[in-house]
Amino acid sequence: MNRIHRLHQLGQSLWYDNIQRSLLENGKLAQLIEQGLIRGVTSNPTIFHNAIARSNDYDAALKPMAWSGWNAEQIFYQLAIEDIQAAADLFRPLYEESNASDGYVSLEVNPLLANDTNGTITESQRLWSLVNRPNLMIKIPATAAGIPAIRKTIAAGINVNVTLIFSLVRYAEVIDAYLSGLEDRLAQGLPVDRIASVASFFVSRVDTKVDQRLNEIIQNEESNAGLAQSLLGKAAIANARLAYALYLKKFAEERFVVLREKGARTQRPLWASTSTKNPAYRDVIYVEELIGPDTVNTVPPQTLEAFLDHGEAQVKLGPDVEAEKKVIRQLEELGISMDQVTYELEVEGVKAFADAFTALQQAIEQRRQAAVEELGPLRNSLPESVKRQEQEQVVRRIFDMDPSLWTEDPNGQAEIRQRLGWLHSPQNSRVLHRDYQQLAESCSKDGLTHALLLGMGGSSLAPEVLRLTFGVGRIGDQNALDLAILDSTDPQQVLEAASRAPLEQTLFIVSSKSGTTSEVNAFFDYFWQQAQTTLGGKAAAHFVAITDPGTVLEKLAREKGFRAILAGDPQVGGRYSALTPFGLFPAALLGINLDTLLQRAERMMAQSLPALPAARNPGLVLGTILGEAVLDGRDKLTILAEPPFESFGSWLEQLIAESTGKEGKGIIPVDLEPPVAAEHYGEDRLFVYFRSNGLWDERANALRQAGHPVLVFDLKDAYDLGAEFYRWEMATAVASAILGINGFDQPDVQDNKDRTTRKIEEYRRTAVLDEGQPRWENEQGRVYGIQLEGLTGASTLREVVQLFLREARKEDYVAINAYLPRNSQTLEVLQKLRHVILEKTGCATTLGFGPRFLHSTGQLHKGGPDRALFLQITREVDQDVEIPGRGISFGILERAQALGDLEALLARQRRVIRIHLTKASVEDLI
Numbered sequence: 067m068n069r070i071h072r073l074h075q076l077g078q079s080l081w082y083d084n085i086q087r088s089l090l091e092n093g094k095l096a097q098l099i100e101q102g103l104i105r106g107v108t109s110n111p112t113i114f115h116n117a118i119a120r121s122n123d124y125d126a127a128l129k130p131m132a133w134s135g136w137n138a139e140q141i142f143y144q145l146a147i148e149d150i151q152a153a154a155d156l157f158r159p160l161y162e163e164s165n166a167s168d169g170y171v172s173l174e175v176n177p178l179l180a181n182d183t184n185g186t187i188t189e190s191q192r193l194w195s196l197v198n199r200p201n202l203m204i205k206i207p208a209t210a211a212g213i214p215a216i217r218k219t220i221a222a223g224i225n226v227n228v229t230l231i232f233s234l235v236r237y238a239e240v241i242d243a244y245l246s247g248l249e250d251r252l253a254q255g256l257p258v259d260r261i262a263s264v265a266s267f268f269v270s271r272v273d274t275k276v277d278q279r280l281n282e283i284i285q286n287e288e289s290n291a292g293l294a295q296s297l298l299g300k301a302a303i304a305n306a307r308l309a310y311a312l313y314l315k316k317f318a319e320e321r322f323v324v325l326r327e328k329g330a331r332t333q334r335p336l337w338a339s340t341s342t343k344n345p346a347y348r349d350v351i352y353v354e355e356l357i358g359p360d361t362v363n364t365v366p367p368q369t370l371e372a373f374l375d376h377g378e379a380q381v382k383l384g385p386d387v388e389a390e391k392k393v394i395r396q397l398e399e400l401g402i403s404m405d406q407v408t409y410e411l412e413v414e415g416v417k418a419f420a421d422a423f424t425a426l427q428q429a430i431e432q433r434r435q436a437a438v439e440e441l442g443p444l445r446n447s448l449p450e451s452v453k454r455q456e457q458e459q460v461v462r463r464i465f466d467m468d469p470s471l472w473t474e475d476p477n478g479q480a481e482i483r484q485r486l487g488w489l490h491s492p493q494n495s496r497v498l499h500r501d502y503q504q505l506a507e508s509c510s511k512d513g514l515t516h517a518l519l520l521g522m523g524g525s526s527l528a529p530e531v532l533r534l535t536f537g538v539g540r541i542g543d544q545n546a547l548d549l550a551i552l553d554s555t556d557p558q559q560v561l562e563a564a565s566r567a568p569l570e571q572t573l574f575i576v577s578s579k580s581g582t583t584s585e586v587n588a589f590f591d592y593f594w595q596q597a598q599t600t601l602g603g604k605a606a607a608h609f610v611a612i613t614d615p616g617t618v619l620e621k622l623a624r625e626k627g628f629r630a631i632l633a634g635d636p637q638v639g640g641r642y643s644a645l646t647p648f649g650l651f652p653a654a655l656l657g658i659n660l661d662t663l664l665q666r667a668e669r670m671m672a673q674s675l676p677a678l679p680a681a682r683n684p685g686l687v688l689g690t691i692l693g694e695a696v697l698d699g700r701d702k703l704t705i706l707a708e709p710p711f712e713s714f715g716s717w718l719e720q721l722i723a724e725s726t727g728k729e730g731k732g733i734i735p736v737d738l739e740p741p742v743a744a745e746h747y748g749e750d751r752l753f754v755y756f757r758s759n760g761l762w763d764e765r766a767n768a769l770r771q772a773g774h775p776v777l778v779f780d781l782k783d784a785y786d787l788g789a790e791f792y793r794w795e796m797a798t799a800v801a802s803a804i805l806g807i808n809g810f811d812q813p814d815v816q817d818n819k820d821r822t823t824r825k826i827e828e829y830r831r832t833a834v835l836d837e838g839q840p841r842w843e844n845e846q847g848r849v850y851g852i853q854l855e856g857l858t859g860a861s862t863l864r865e866v867v868q869l870f871l872r873e874a875r876k877e878d879y880v881a882i883n884a885y886l887p888r889n890s891q892t893l894e895v896l897q898k899l900r901h902v903i904l905e906k907t908g909c910a911t912t913l914g915f916g917p918r919f920l921h922s923t924g925q926l927h928k929g930g931p932d933r934a935l936f937l938q939i940t941r942e943v944d945q946d947v948e949i950p951g952r953g954i955s956f957g958i959l960e961r962a963q964a965l966g967d968l969e970a971l972l973a974r975q976r977r978v979i980r981i982h983l984t985k986a987s988v989e990d991l992i
């Protein structure tokens with residue numbers, strides 16, 4: 067039994083005089099409750115000031131509310147109420163178990179109402195119904211105006227923690243107000259048995275003031291110095307013990323006996339202000355000296371720790387208070403009037419809380435203004451738009467799976483009903499994530515050191531982001547698996563992936579929701595054959611499939627005897643699958659703690675539920691910004707992501723582009739664009755900045771000053787990706803609804819696939835790929851696609867590119883679609899090309915590597931707005947690789963995909979050229 071348990075045995079409950087969001091989120095508060103160390107929580111305006119203004123714990127939650135036009139006070143109450151509710155929920159079991167004697171959490175009324183009876187009554191009722199928890203106590207100050215408010219509030223059936231009590235006279239009034247409130251209830255035939263109240267009697271502050279006077283006497287009045295010296299540090303405890311004696315007396319009187327028979331409880335004294343202010347005193351003095359039955363002591367963290375370490379628990383309270391009366395008498399003899407002291411303390415106490423409240427409002431106001439600045443030109447329209455989402459109950463309808471938010475088409479609606487499972491993924495995945503972790507552990511134990519994931523789009527991008535953000539961690543005492551991703555049919559890239567995957571030590575993850583994605587099938591054929599050749603009968607133990615139940619891939623994996631088959635959630639579409647096995651199993655292989663990742667996602671989910679106001683929902687507000695920005699002409703969502711989050715944009719790109727890019731509409735994600743001076747950007751931009759260390763603060767400021775909206779999302783560590791996945795999924799769903807788009811299908815992807823299939827069939831028949839007639843050619847390369855004015859006069863590929871760029875119109879974007887190996891050399895030169903294009907045309911630029919981007923931005927290219935120039939680049943392959951059993955090579959598959967892509971774009975009258983590099987290199991285009 068520890069010291070605090072002993073204290074409790076003597077009849078005193080220890081409450082915690084502290085609240086802070088991080089304590090709620092990191093499990094510390096839950097732990098203190100579980101260990102039986104604290105039995106309640108108290109807050110006050112100073113505590114909230116410290117919690118909110120002196121930390122960044124609340125900033126992320128504050129932003130959407132600020133963007134939605136809420137003022138500082140609205141924001142404060144939303145944040146405070148959330149904390150109080152969360153704490154109350156943690157205490158709920160104790161509250162029930164202790165038959166409602168402990169387990170309370172206190173929230174104080176606005177201290178600026180301390181002298182306003184009616185204002186306090188109304189505010190108490192407002193907070194009581196907003197928090198909506200039976201184990202809440204509303205704190206009301208024991209001012210003259212507060213006393214009648216206490217009576218009315220108790221009579222209304224609300225638990226009250228009466229605060230700022232200093233004097234015995236006032237304390238008697240408090241007891242009377244409590245009893246009167248109960249009597250009022252009885253008179254109305256209302257029950258009194260579940261009403262709880264405590265009287266917070268402030269302790270240490272009395273010593274602070276009295277000791278100051280005593281010290282003046284010691285200094286200035288020689289004759290009284292001895293007595294004054296002996297009284298130092300005595301007043302507060304004496305005053306509190308007298309209060310306890312009063313409590314014993316009052317609650318033994320007939321008046322209360324009547325109430326007790328009806329089930330009423332006593333109003334326990336609560337010793338507040340019990341941290342030691344004078345370092346010369348014992349640091350647990352205001353706990354040790356005030357122990358007795360039916361009391362509460364609320365202590366800040368340092369006092370709790372001190373008592374746990376060296377506090378002595380003995381009963382020190384009782385009816386015999388002669389010594390205490392003597393202390394008060396002696397103080398009076400020295401001219402220190404307790405009436406005067408306690409009056410001053412009450413006035414100062416009210417003021418201090420009011421000042422803290424005002425300072426807190428100012429601190430929130432500053433942060434609110436800074437957040438609003440981020441919206442730039444969108445700031446005025448956003449509050450109305452968020453209100454509209456609220457009126458139209460968008461979040462409720464999303465959770466109710468109401469497809470009419472996105473489309474009237476019955477087929478589309480039927481599909482959407484099967485595609486909203488991601489809303490619950492953070493919780494649903496909790497059931498299975500231990501299996502993924504165990505499987506990862508078994509792979510590691512069996513000596514597998516590498517993993518190669520074969521997948522496209524939604525099935526490969528989340529794993530890639532996790533790999534690049536987290537790096538390779540640990541599984542137990544081993545290095546986790548070094549995960550690589552293959553999502554390209556470019557033969558060079560296939561070979562590179564193969565060279566980095568030693569067969570004896572590699573786990574292959576065949577990852578396809580549908581199980582029919584042609585690239586993935588080709589990768590499987592290739593690596594299965596390799597594994598068979600080297601590992602023979604042991605090959606299957608090196609393969610895991612992630613696929614939805616009932617797919618051909620599942621069947622194949624079963625037939626071949628794969629090490630494991632992980633079932634996807636059929637209610638979740640590919641690009642929304644990050645928090646299902648498609649993202650989570652690769653994460654486990656990397657040694658990522660799935661519990662923490664899912665916890666962050668769950669926290670975001672909890673903020674996204676329909677019960678919360680729209681302005682508090684991070685995904686809803688973000689989605690509203692994205693949607694409204696498009697309607698305002700800012701459809702180029704430009705992603706700035708600081709290390710280690712640079713790769714996050716590639717996941718975002720596929721989510722947003724494939725979801726919204728259809729029916730001639732869409733948001734155009736612009737990822738990893740080389741930076742240029744702020745004035746080069748058009749008014750079609752909305753920037754989002756994923757901030758980790760503030761490396762790009764200056765750049766963000768310059769953009770903001772140039773009039774662009776720049777939304778900032780602070781990420782504290784890689785695990786925040788869990789939350790971001792969820793936030794952006796919600797935002798994408800909301801933005802799609804605002805744009806009137808079905809965000810859950812990808813109608814134009816199939817066309818590309820069909821055209822590719824036809825090309826391959828023809829190739830199989832004729833051994834030639836039909837590339838059509840070039841519009842221009844020389845020994846450097848050939849040009850296909852739309853007719854360009856003056857093309858015949860061009861003498862180099864560079865000139866061809868220049869001619870093509872003349873087609874650019876204001877607010878177009880230029881998409882470079884490179885069917886090239888994705889490695890640092892090609893990336894560098896293509897980024898250079900992007901830079902030149904951006905400076906020359908002022909248009910946003912995107913870069914995609916084929917065929918990877920076909921499963922990302924490919925849908926947007928064909929289905930989105932006709933505001934793009936597509937520069938497709940293909941090349942002669944140096945070293946081709948056969949796809950076993952398919953009668954084609956990866957090189958042919960890649961080229962057929964490029965041709966299918968080109969054809970699909972031309973069929974939609976898009977402005978596209980293909981430059982096929984024969985002798986030339988990409989450098990020659992710049």
Ligand SMILES: O=P(O)(O)OC[C@H]1O[C@](O)(CO)[C@@H](O)[C@@H]1O
Pocket residue numbers: 522523524525577578579580581582583586640641724812815920921922
């Ligand atoms: O997981 P699958 O079925 O192989 O699909 C891969 C990707 O292809 C698409 O279906 C189309 O691009 C994406 O939505 C998906 O993420």
Ligand SMILES: O=C[C@H](O)[C@H](O)COP(=O)(O)O
Pocket residue numbers: 083108109110112229266270271338339340341364
């Ligand atoms: O409810 C608790 C009181 O507000 C708190 O104990 C005040 O303590 P202080 O005097 O240390 O500010």
